[in-house]
Amino acid sequence: MPTLQDVAREAGVSKMTVSNVLNGRRDRVSPATIARVMEVVTRLGYVPNASARSLSARRSNIVALAFPSRDAGGVTPMTNPHDSLFLSEVEAQVTQAGLYLMAHSVNSVESTAHSLRSWNVDGAIFLGTRADEVAALHTAYDAPMVFVDNHGTSPHISNVGIEDRLGGQLAGRRLIEAGHRRIGFVGPRFDEPGVVRERHAGFVQALTEAGLSLRPEHVVHCDAGFDHAVAAARRVLAAPQRPTAVFATADIIAAGLLKGFVRAGCPVPDQMSIIGFDDLEVARHVSPEITTLHQDIPGKARAAVEVLLTQLAHWPAARSERRVLGVSLVERESVAPPPAS
Amino acid sequence: MPTLQDVAREAGVSKMTVSNVLNGRRDRVSPATIARVMEVVTRLGYVPNASARSLSARRSNIVALAFPSRDAGGVTPMTNPHDSLFLSEVEAQVTQAGLYLMAHSVNSVESTAHSLRSWNVDGAIFLGTRADEVAALHTAYDAPMVFVDNHGTSPHISNVGIEDRLGGQLAGRRLIEAGHRRIGFVGPRFDEPGVVRERHAGFVQALTEAGLSLRPEHVVHCDAGFDHAVAAARRVLAAPQRPTAVFATADIIAAGLLKGFVRAGCPVPDQMSIIGFDDLEVARHVSPEITTLHQDIPGKARAAVEVLLTQLAHWPAARSERRVLGVSLVERESVAPPPAS
DNA sequence: CTGAAAGCGCTTACAG
DNA sequence: CTGAAAGCGCTTACAG
Structure with a gap:
């Protein structure tokens, strides 16, 4: 050598x-x-030799991408299409910029911070981080960090996300426009700030605007996993005065509900309409294809890298930046007027 | 610090x-x-400081995972569930072993080798590498490498894969057992050695054993992408003496075919049976659920890391090792007897 | 336009 | 059980 x-x-x-x-x-x-x-x-x-260069230049050329070690559904990390699509585009952009990508699942903030410091990474992108973790990360390691889909309120952190609230609103409006009056909500719990809470808020807002309300018995909590959603369908159907349509906070949930409804003898969209969120491939795999809110995941990845590189260029004088990408409704086949009662 | x-x-x-x-x-x-x-x-x-340690110890503690920059379908890298599931498990195992994971899409063997050498990575795992690339990689960088799903013939390379041929065979047998006599094959082209060629070979073998043959007009080539498969369905149906069943070399193809068949007014499995391969989530998302060959992707990832660590421990005296994991047929809903003609 | 020298933060024989 | 010293392969003021 x-x-x-x-x-x-x-x-x-x-x-x-x-x-x-x-x-x-x-x-x-x-x-x-x-x-x-x-x-x-x-x-x-x-x-x-990159190590030698990193050691003497005090700059590693490494960007870390940290993702949750287990997602809400208890599924293996990175298994969901959103995260893998995101990672893939981040990798492409990072490589293009002449940097290297270190992939990390986050088991604990401590171990993550340890890795970042140990490699003296130039910056990091975080997927699915909670608000308290964000703060801990910032104090544990002083480098550019951008968070993704974080709805924390601190103005000091850089974030790239989408119009989750608007998405929820559009979903609600679409269902109302189709003639539905009893509309349910299916998604993970949202005790903390996050995309689910935002989507829920927008959805409720749409109902309110139309003089409707979201009845507690029409809210079904369900982790983001196909099987969970299949099971959740029964709970939706079991509600008194069951809804004629539901908004699911993720396509994978929508797909599971679809299967659950059909199995239970409730055809979609004839007896039940569904709107999903994300516009992942699964939305087109199933029949009927799922009407959903589109988000540009590779675009989000590009934005995240862009923000990170900008910060890197100005570090340590960099200012935090927040970017919000749009969402749009994609009409497909899972929404129809409510059944004539 | x-x-x-x-x-x-x-x-x-x-x-x-x-x-x-x-x-x-x-x-x-x-x-x-x-x-x-x-x-x-x-x-x-x-x-x-990891760089300092790496520099003086001549050991980086970094493992690289290299994946194709674009898969056969021209889709963004890492987008397919197989690769992301694999990566996720590799990351977990590598972290567990106290090592770090660098993720690389392979644009060219040269740039990949450059990165490996620059960081002096301890070892690397390669997804979807062609035979000539394997050789080039080995000469360009002298470290433990394990390839995944490689069907090259060189005994000097370490490989972890599955019983692709047996899988094809089981698929063929299952369809024959159901009573089919005209069975088609849908998958990517397989000019080079690889999983598709193996699956095809096993499939043909099953037909041969039963005194059947795979007619050229019943072979439809189609890249591994949902839309490609939807389109391919028409070609299957357009064949003279159209088949009553098809074996698809990947679940995503099976899912696309399913949609294409149904759209064309050919219900599955009543008029057409389908068997997929991989047992990815998509196989259960659709209706009817797809009968498929199961492979243990996380298990393959664990095996790959295991082989790599073993080589690392014995380096440079390490011997190459080949591991082959089993496959099994998962009965679901997409196979039925042929329609009574 | 070019160079000698110090130093980045570790590990590793070697010696005691 | 412990330490002094060399060295890993670069970059970076500084000087000319």
């Missing part, structure tokens, strides 16, 4: 000159020298 | 002693000293 030293010797220059050539500070080197150095680099197949 | 030096000074010992304590060579240190050092480490919140 040739080193900088080897290249320098072979090219008849100092290590520092080689370093300058390799790091783009080419204004400090004559064209002839640059050519000579590059020739040697190629011939020897020289590859800089 | 406290350093080893700070800890040593504070504890009144040498750097080397602190290092020994931290790296488990505790037999070389007295219990009293260990206690003192640990107390200081905790009090100062000392976190070792």
